[in-house]
Amino acid sequence: MNKLLATLIAGFFAAGAFAQATPATPATPAKPATPAVAATPAVPAQADAKAEVKAEVKAETKAAKGDKKAQKKASQDVKKDAKAEVKAETAKVEKKAAEAK
Template structure:
């Protein structure tokens, strides 16, 4: 009976020792979980940076487009002003020519018609 009790006690110690070894195994999933959380945080930070860069590029493109539009409007205004000045000069020249013709007609004596 002593052998039987000794075997049972040895078996009890063996099962107790075996039951305690998996206790360290859950620590590994915690490390994996921490790594996954860190990877998720890094991914979020990268996505945030990328989003900020895209937003900045879009804003820059919008400002450039507005600047180009302003330049185009300024050029169109300049062209219109130039056309107006040209038309005004042409009108002034036409008036001057008409005035000169009228003055020349007034200065010249009327032709004498003989019958």
């Protein structure tokens, strides 16, 4: 029973400390609204920007295609070189095996 009462009292103290209100901070006054500036149409600038972006995208895609072609050709060259090396190695091994007989 003593443990139960001690637990309840400790719980009440903890709840009371937790529930204490912090001092309120003063509210900041609202700033008055500023009138909006009328937007000027920028249609010609947007058209130029779109044309520039399209040109950049085209250039990037062409470069990417060129890179892919170069990578493919390089990988084919590497494969050819690897095949030639394997053939040379197998020829050496076969020659040694023939000499050993």
